[in-house]
Amino acid sequence: MINVENIKKSFSGQVILDEINLKIPSGEILAILGESGTGKSVLLKTIMGLLKPDGGKVEIDGVNMTKLPERKKLDLRKKIGYLFQEGALYDFMNVFENIAFPLKEHTKLSRGDIKEKVLNVLKVVDLEGVEAKYPTELSGGMKKRVGLARSIILDCKVLLCDEPTSGLDPIRSRDISDLIRDVSKKINCTTVITSHDIENAFRVSDRLALLREGKFVAIGTQQDLESSEDLFVKDFIR
Amino acid sequence: MNVIIKPCINFIFSLGRAFCFLGEVLWCIISGRIRFGELLKQIYEQGLQSVVIIALTSLASGIVLALQGYVMMVRFGAKEYIAQLVALSLVRELSPVFTALIFSGKAGARIAAELGTMNVNDQMLATRTLGVDPIEFLVAPRMLACILVLPLLTVFSEIVGIAGGYYIGVHEANIPSSFYINQTLKSIRFVDFFSGFAKIIFFSGIVGWVCCYQGYSTKGGSLGVGKYTTNAVAYSYILVIVFNTILTKVILTLWE
Numbered sequence: 047m048i049n050v051e052n053i054k055k056s057f058s059g060q061v062i063l064d065e066i067n068l069k070i071p072s073g074e075i076l077a078i079l080g081e082s083g084t085g086k087s088v089l090l091k092t093i094m095g096l097l098k099p100d101g102g103k104v105e106i107d108g109v110n111m112t113k114l115p116e117r118k119k120l121d122l123r124k125k126i127g128y129l130f131q132e133g134a135l136y137d138f139m140n141v142f143e144n145i146a147f148p149l150k151e152h153t154k155l156s157r158g159d160i161k162e163k164v165l166n167v168l169k170v171v172d173l174e175g176v177e178a179k180y181p182t183e184l185s186g187g188m189k190k191r192v193g194l195a196r197s198i199i200l201d202c203k204v205l206l207c208d209e210p211t212s213g214l215d216p217i218r219s220r221d222i223s224d225l226i227r228d229v230s231k232k233i234n235c236t237t238v239i240t241s242h243d244i245e246n247a248f249r250v251s252d253r254l255a256l257l258r259e260g261k262f263v264a265i266g267t268q269q270d271l272e273s274s275e276d277l278f279v280k281d282f283i284r
Numbered sequence: 285m286n287v288i289i290k291p292c293i294n295f296i297f298s299l300g301r302a303f304c305f306l307g308e309v310l311w312c313i314i315s316g317r318i319r320f321g322e323l324l325k326q327i328y329e330q331g332l333q334s335v336v337i338i339a340l341t342s343l344a345s346g347i348v349l350a351l352q353g354y355v356m357m358v359r360f361g362a363k364e365y366i367a368q369l370v371a372l373s374l375v376r377e378l379s380p381v382f383t384a385l386i387f388s389g390k391a392g393a394r395i396a397a398e399l400g401t402m403n404v405n406d407q408m409l410a411t412r413t414l415g416v417d418p419i420e421f422l423v424a425p426r427m428l429a430c431i432l433v434l435p436l437l438t439v440f441s442e443i444v445g446i447a448g449g450y451y452i453g454v455h456e457a458n459i460p461s462s463f464y465i466n467q468t469l470k471s472i473r474f475v476d477f478f479s480g481f482a483k484i485i486f487f488s489g490i491v492g493w494v495c496c497y498q499g500y501s502t503k504g505g506s507l508g509v510g511k512y513t514t515n516a517v518a519y520s521y522i523l524v525i526v527f528n529t530i531l532t533k534v535i536l537t538l539w540e
């Protein structure tokens with residue numbers, strides 16, 4: 047479970063997150079929506095502990111992430127998968143090495159077991175046969191799927207996805223959205239997705255939260271948002 | 285007033301961040317969190333990348349020193365001292381400084397550009413999200429490799445430079461080969477080697493620190509990578525030259 051309480055964050059005096067509150071129960075998929083530059087990625091990075099909030103706290107499974115020293119955060123992050131917009135794959139490693147990296151770092155699995163796990167997860171993300179390729183040889187969609195494979199290889203309890211469908215064509219966007227939903231439900235992890243792609247956000251999430259000027263203007267299911275009387279919500283999801 | 289105070293405050297903060305970064309890397313190394321696989325890879329890459337250019341420069345330096353020395357010393361009938369001139373100049377001063385400058389322009393620029401690109405492409409951040417300390421995985425092996433490789437390259441540079449001087453001394457100045465070798469070995473005392481070696485240990489730390497720090501703090505996309513890489517090389521050059529002057533004075537005062 048993720049608990050975000052009164053999170054405040056500003057950059058050079060500009061308020062990005064203004065006392066944000068959010069509770070995400072275990073196993074739920076939540077999509078954070080909002081216009082570009084409203085602080086969706088900032089919120090995600092704050093949840094991950096990559097950014098220190100100016101106030102408030104983030105709890106993951108009861109552990110206050112904001113108070114932890116960096117080494118403890120590194121430990122906690124073994125249970126959290128993070129999918130970057132562009133995949134953020136190591137360009138000096140091939141696909142296999144990229145996905146195997148967390149296993150080599152945090153488990154004592156044998157080479158054979160690592161190979162088996164990597165090939166399995168590549169099958170899950172529908173990317174069989176690309177393990178020897180380097181990130182520069184992959185398309186944007188393939189990079190995201192490799193990034194997803196790397197995020198879930200440790201059977202994470204929490205999955206955070208930053209704009210997983212940005213820059214992809216509609217078919218690939220749907221594929222990635224379905225894949226995230228399938229994977230998330232299969233490994234039963236709490237998932238948070240940031241997006242401004244309404245159609246796919248509806249497709250993938252159990253609940254949605256709409257961010258505007260540092261605050262949530264709506265939190266609820268697709269039906270809740272569609273029946274909202276708020277002009278901005280109506281305009282955004284139209 | 286703001287025009288003066290603000291840059292000064294910024295400079296002090298930048299310096300503070302750079303020292304904190306150095307502290308983190310040194311703590312990582314001291315506490316034994318060293319990845320030997322990565323370290324060996326970096327030693328191989330940094331050493332191999334610079335060895336040819338350092339060999340060429342050192343050979344040229346040795347040859348030029350011997351040629352100029354011959355022209356000057358023959359006027360005073362002291363051409364036998366070419367061996368001492370070449371050996372002492374290279375061991376005490378030229379090899380440590382030249383090697384550090386060439387290394388920072390070649391391997392140092394590479395370190396800064398690599399780390400900078402990883403930074404702007406979120407690979408550094410991804411390392412943290414994967415529960416791994418980027419200082420331990422990406423920075424410490426590069427800096428440690430720098431500290432280990434540069435002194436070795438300097439010794440190599442001294443040998444190649446002396447060989448260049450030997451060639452001119454024996455074939456141009458017609459000094460007997462055994463006499464030249466004997467004079468070279470006799471001229472280099474422990475303090476001469478030590479003064480050059482102490483300098484290069486210091487320079488290797490400076491080059492590693494500056495280049496890793498610039499790469500680690502890169503921001504601003506591809507333009508940023510260019511800017512911070514240039515900064516890395518420029519700051520390394522300036523610091524090596526400035527500290528060479530200071531160290532030369534300190535060593536001469538203490539040991540001569």
